[in-house]
Amino acid sequence: MNQAQFPNLFSPLTIAGKTIRNRIMSTGHDTTLPDDGYINDAYIAYQEARALGGAGLIVLQVSAVHDSARYSSHVLMATDDGCIEGYRKMADTCHQHDAVVYAQLFHPGREIMETADGLAPVAYSASAIHQERFHVMPRTMSVDMISEIVAGYASAAKRMEAAGIDGVEIVASHGYLPSQFLNPCVNKRTDQYGGCDENRLRFLQEVIAEVRNATSDHFAVGLRISSREMDEHGLQLENTLAACKVLSVDLDFINIIAGTSATLVGAVHIVPPMTTDNAYLASDSKLYKEQLDIPVFVAGRINQPQEAEQVLLKKEADIVGMTRALICDPNMPEKAAAGRFDDIRACIGCNQACIGHFHRGLPISCIQHPETGRELIYGFGGAPKATTLKKVMIIGGGPAGLKAASIAAGAGHKVTLYEASKQLGGQVNIAQKVIGRAEFGGLATNLTRECEIAGVDVVRNTKVDRSLVEREQPDVVIIATGATPYIPEFENYGEMQVVNNWQILNEEVVPGASVVIADWKCDWVGMGLAQQLAGNGHKVRLAVNGVCAGELLQSYVRTSMIATLHRLEVEVIPYMRLFGCDDDTVYMQHTASGDAVMLEEVDTLVLSYGQQPTSTLAEEISDLAEVHTIGDALAARTAEEAVYDGLKVAWNL
């Protein structure tokens, strides 16, 4: 098989004189790898993995064009010539692997998420209109400041061209500064930059003109814009399309996305979670493509080459952004070209380690592929061949065991993976039963495939005990036996039905009409159960031991789940610590006031308390081999830690 299966995806496209080898793009995404405002080795290695893996077009993460554009503590600064060297190394590296590379020119306006010193920012926008999500009140930009910022876009572009970058994308998407000028709800100016459509467009027109003036004809200049900001107060499709019709005459491409950073509901579309349809913005980009004469790009939950090919085939876009697809599997293009579809590690849209890390100020990674963002440690192509080959027994076929097995076998060790049940995947098999989380099952599929490729021997239906280890005489035993639901102590005086989350997911019990979920964990399980039960007609109260439901979740995932719970009329009660229950009442303690809260007329109490490891095997066999315990068997955490544990332990065998 070869790339003929995807004739459109693998056909080249020339923009501003540079030929992009295929239609696969990694859109601009902040990796939090640079830590001093300049491109560093970690970030170059990160993008090198994607260039090497076959991405046609790499758009670098946002680069600030002005000192007032520091929207996070880790933002790249393109405000002085000191930045050129970094861009040059990056350009050289990408070019070496035949990828075209653009940079994003960025000013957030009032969308300042955090500052380096943690103090509240002085933010500037078209007008002084409050920002909802980060609670920022900006100042109105003076005309002088506008000129300075416009000049900042131009000088940043000039530096990038000097560094060998192939083009720039002006970030007008997601409610950032250019969108703030465009948006009549945010731009209340009465001067030449506000009021009528023409005036509100002026800022962007000046930016584009100055960037053009500062760069050559072989330097691509495009625009990223949200076709719709998905919020009542945001830009709507008619506005953006009309604006882009005017602007496109001076542009080389338009890159379509959706959403706005300004509000919770709008921000979900910055990195749409797994409940969003694949390629959901292709109908918007199609409209653009029909009405504009320049190439149109689109992104948004396109995570498989088949989907991308369809978008191109239906003439919905000219280039397809597959950002998380490449975060998760940098070699996806190469595998697609070789027809190795089953080997592609598809992104599951969990948002946990990519944008989830970003929001916590951590370097980017992927729960399925912890090598991402750690290229300087783990390189681009699996573990190096081991010098002494070991016999390795891995016990438990969940994420931790599967990852450890594939890495160890890839290094040449003789690896046998033992799974007690008939099915690999461990807790993933339960987690994927949570409503709206079916795609999570992809984690098990992908890791299982990686074991197959690496040549791991899999033994199912086998519970390992000391005697089996004695017989096998392995050099190393890796225990990855997972965990089982943790049941806290609480007063139980009555006859109420008390069940745990797994019992509901596994359909082992039938809950009553009125349910209270005691959700200590504050993750997707409690919320998912609430959604499932409310959807099935139960009256549901979700009592969370946190300040909000889904406190531990990535915020876009949380927002979309909270929206669903709200529509289903689930009552979410924050600050609730379980104390006890009797026949029909659940007794809670308010974690701030200490006061008693009684939830009455309850039929079923559901405990959502996470897991706890139970195996004692490690102690039992410690004299027989080198023993490591990983994943939830070590400490119950999430799939991300489990997979990373597997990588670390196997890498260092």
Place this chain on the structure above:
Amino acid sequence: MKILVAVKRVIDYNVKVRVKADLTDVELANTKMGLNPFCEIAVEEAIRLKEKGVATEVVVVSIGNKASQEQLRTALALGADRGILIETEQVVDSLSVAKLLQAVVLEEKPELVILGKQSIDSDNGQTGQMLAALAGMPQATFASELTIADGQAIVVREVDGGLQTLELNLPAVVTTDLRLNEPRYASLPNIMKAKRKPLDVKTPEALGVDLKCYLKVIKVEPPTERQSGIVVESIGELVTKLKNEAKVIG
């Protein structure tokens, strides 16, 4: 020794009371209700006596609609042993309450009855006294200290100009003042246990008490709002104003 404590469901003391638009009563719909603070003090005192080993059982009784069970449960959560609700939807005046309590006293034969000195809704301050009269028991009202010794209750009372100490023979009736004690908060374990404590529901008919009401509420009005004052320039002006405008001096 058995102690009977009477408790009343009233508008929560934190709530600002509003008058109904038709001026027939105060607004009770959607208003937070609670245990009358003086009754809470009475419950607390009884529980303390039990904790000291003086009392063996604390019985709480309330008169009112079904919802009054909540206040009985609160008293049980504080530590009372069992509850009795005399359930009625009717408006009952102090005398009817005293008669009902007397009926309970006849059944329960407590050696001490503790009540609040008054309820913060009607502010009558009559029930304890009426009960003592009907039951023929000695009484000490406005108690700020209570000790039981040698079959007697020694009660310190707050009276105008000082304190008065009384010795009563048991059984007796005591009503509580604010300074008698500071009630505890109900703990979660006790709130849970309270639900499993016995709570009897009785009717006035079963107790053979006729709830004839001798009082009629004619009108309920909010207090008039206080007018802002003025600063006078001189004593002379003040006297003139008091004479001519306020008409408080001749």
